[in-house]
Amino acid sequence: MTHSSVPGVRRSVAAQRVTLLAVAALIALPWLDADKFTLHILSLIAIASIVAMGLQVLLGYSGQLSIGQAAFYGIGAYTSALLTTKLGVSFPLALFAAGVAAALASLLMVPITRLTGAYLAVATLGFSIIVYLVIKNEEWLTGGSYGFISIPRADLFGHVLRDPISSYYLNVGVAAIVYFIFARIPGSRFGRAINAIRQDPDAALASGIRVTLLKSECFVIAAFVAGVAGSLYAHEVRYLAPNDFTFWKSIEILIMVVIGGVGSLPGAILGAAVVVGLPEYLRVIGDYRMLVFGAILIATMLFGEGGLAALCAAMGRRLRGWLVRLVPKLAPSDESAR
Amino acid sequence: MSAATADAGWLLEARGVTRRFGGLVAVDRVDLAVRRGSVHGLIGPNGAGKTTLLNLIAGAYRPSGGALRFGARDITRDPPGTRARAGIRRTFQNLKLFGEMTALENVAIGLHAATRSGFFDAVLGTPRHRAEERGIHEASMEALRFVGLAGIAQVRAAALAHGHRRLLEIARAIVARPALLLLDEPAAGLNVTEAAHVSELIARIRAGGTTVILVEHHMDVVMGVSDEITVLNYGRRLAHGTPAQIQEDAGVIEAYLGRSTESEHAQA
Numbered sequence: 194m195t196h197s198s199v200p201g202v203r204r205s206v207a208a209q210r211v212t213l214l215a216v217a218a219l220i221a222l223p224w225l226d227a228d229k230f231t232l233h234i235l236s237l238i239a240i241a242s243i244v245a246m247g248l249q250v251l252l253g254y255s256g257q258l259s260i261g262q263a264a265f266y267g268i269g270a271y272t273s274a275l276l277t278t279k280l281g282v283s284f285p286l287a288l289f290a291a292g293v294a295a296a297l298a299s300l301l302m303v304p305i306t307r308l309t310g311a312y313l314a315v316a317t318l319g320f321s322i323i324v325y326l327v328i329k330n331e332e333w334l335t336g337g338s339y340g341f342i343s344i345p346r347a348d349l350f351g352h353v354l355r356d357p358i359s360s361y362y363l364n365v366g367v368a369a370i371v372y373f374i375f376a377r378i379p380g381s382r383f384g385r386a387i388n389a390i391r392q393d394p395d396a397a398l399a400s401g402i403r404v405t406l407l408k409s410e411c412f413v414i415a416a417f418v419a420g421v422a423g424s425l426y427a428h429e430v431r432y433l434a435p436n437d438f439t440f441w442k443s444i445e446i447l448i449m450v451v452i453g454g455v456g457s458l459p460g461a462i463l464g465a466a467v468v469v470g471l472p473e474y475l476r477v478i479g480d481y482r483m484l485v486f487g488a489i490l491i492a493t494m495l496f497g498e499g500g501l502a503a504l505c506a507a508m509g510r511r512l513r514g515w516l517v518r519l520v521p522k523l524a525p526s527d528e529s530a531r
Numbered sequence: 532m533s534a535a536t537a538d539a540g541w542l543l544e545a546r547g548v549t550r551r552f553g554g555l556v557a558v559d560r561v562d563l564a565v566r567r568g569s570v571h572g573l574i575g576p577n578g579a580g581k582t583t584l585l586n587l588i589a590g591a592y593r594p595s596g597g598a599l600r601f602g603a604r605d606i607t608r609d610p611p612g613t614r615a616r617a618g619i620r621r622t623f624q625n626l627k628l629f630g631e632m633t634a635l636e637n638v639a640i641g642l643h644a645a646t647r648s649g650f651f652d653a654v655l656g657t658p659r660h661r662a663e664e665r666g667i668h669e670a671s672m673e674a675l676r677f678v679g680l681a682g683i684a685q686v687r688a689a690a691l692a693h694g695h696r697r698l699l700e701i702a703r704a705i706v707a708r709p710a711l712l713l714l715d716e717p718a719a720g721l722n723v724t725e726a727a728h729v730s731e732l733i734a735r736i737r738a739g740g741t742t743v744i745l746v747e748h749h750m751d752v753v754m755g756v757s758d759e760i761t762v763l764n765y766g767r768r769l770a771h772g773t774p775a776q777i778q779e780d781a782g783v784i785e786a787y788l789g790r791s792t793e794s795e796h797a798q799a
Contacts, residue, residue, distance in 0.1 A: 380653075
């Protein structure tokens with residue numbers, strides 16, 4: 194028993210170190226390379242990773258396939274834009290309201306959480322299309338195809354986040370909060386229950402788990418963070434167009450989760466980095482991005498269902514093996530860390 | 532509720548329970564009364580409707596007719612989750628474990644309804660969550676010890692041997708100390724030693740105050756551990772009595788072995 198529990202402990206120590214390293218790098222980054230463009234792209238990656246982490250809870254943890262997350266993202270973006278421009282609501286409040294609005298909209302999905310697999314996916318897709326059509330056609334509210342312009346910058350405590358460094362810290366900070374909140378789910382009673390639902394809904398039901406209720410809660414959680422991400426996006430880009438929220442966006446979010454590794458939070462972030470970052474740095478692929486994503490998707494699937502997260506973990510283990518062989522001094526310290 | 536039913540002596544009563552699948556009547560107006568604190572065997576040839584009856588009691592199927600009473604409560608229309616929370620737990624003939632979870636986590640799922648912590652408790656690490664997690668861990672380990680699986684608590688369920696999986700399902704079903712436990716062929720695929728262990732386990736479960744309905748093909752297990760036995764054949768109740776009575780029952784022997792002339796006809 195103790196023998197089999199050791200690998201788990203060792204992995205979590207290694208994971209903690211990687212997490213710590215990543216956090217340190219993200220904090221230090223603006224001071225190393227304060228290039229405006231890079232910071233903006235990193236902000237967009239952070240925002241996308243929030244939506245992707247929400248879908249990770251929904252799909253990776255509870256096993257519900259949604260291809261409609263762009264709807265909640267859009268609802269959050271427009272809610273925040275409307276509240277700040279039309280009603281003069283402060284940004285932090287609008288950020289929260291955006292999450293709440295998206296969460297409320299997700300309650301419309303409660304009746305369909307009884308659906309599973311392809312039926313659920315198609316229903317969420319339908320919802321995504323409806324929200325897109327509302328955004329596009331209700332010009333009085335959303336600006337329609339002209340877009341929603343002059344959205345103010347984010348502000349915190351009366352201080353407007355003018356420079357890209359502060360908005361970078363805002364977006365990455367919120368993403369980090371979402372990450373650390375969601376990272377607590379798997380080891381908890383709630384996390385075990387939704388995991389059980391994903392693996393065998395009948396057995397979960399027979400164990401007294403309220404399957405429909407918990408599935409709905411996952412929808413609400415995923416929608417809330419998607420709404421929050423939408424708000425961050427609105428104030429980062431400061432211009433919204435209906436085309437940002439088509440069902441292609443929902444597909445992109447799903448691709449982030451799948452190439453990153455279904456069930457892995459770091460995977461969702463990696464996936465967001467690839468899907469958002471790649472087209473920005475490889476302008477050439479512009480019109481062919483879906484084609485490129487498709488190819489990456491197939492390539493990662495060839496390496497197994499774990500996606501990039503599993504691939505990185507495997508590479509990390511191999512790298513560690515090499516390091517230990519090259520620098521034998523490393524080995525004893527690692528042993529003691531166990 | 533408990534006081535009223537304690538007087539009656541019956542924990543579960545099925546009256547005229549029927550289940551049709553299209554034209555097939557899988558369970559046909561079956562009466563079943565299970566005494567509180569007993570082990571009630573349910574036997575019959577393949578296709579007799581034993582598992583269907585178990586599914587009707589667990590709530591996996593809605594009856595096409597008849598009524599089910601659990602203690603003082605009419606559960607005929609209750610969905611399976613409600614029945615599970617009311618104290619009816621089950622195992623599955625084809626094993627439904629959570630393969631990616633450890634044995635311990637599988638058992639912990641059985642305590643879900645007995646605890647309250649939700650998403651926010653997990654995120655905030657509330658005292659309630661910590662206390663419940665400790666309680667869940669202790670109770671789950673105890674259930675694993677009870678069935679003899681304490682040594683493999685941290686092993687993933689998918690990696691377990693068949694016999695261990697059967698025991699793990701039982702541990703998950705009893706960890707919340709249900710009033711009624713439905714066992715669907717717990718000894719299927721087990722060798723003689725393992726089957727004997729299951730018999731002994733069922734006796735201990737009953738001693739702990741849980742009433743058991745047992746569907747089983749291993750006659751040694753059923754006859755050895757049951758207080759009463761109901762025999763089903765073609766969806767109908769063929770006989771009911773103590774193990775000794777059932778073993779003497781001419782109708783039962785015929786249903787199992789067939790009349791010699793008939794079986795010859797069937798072969799021809």
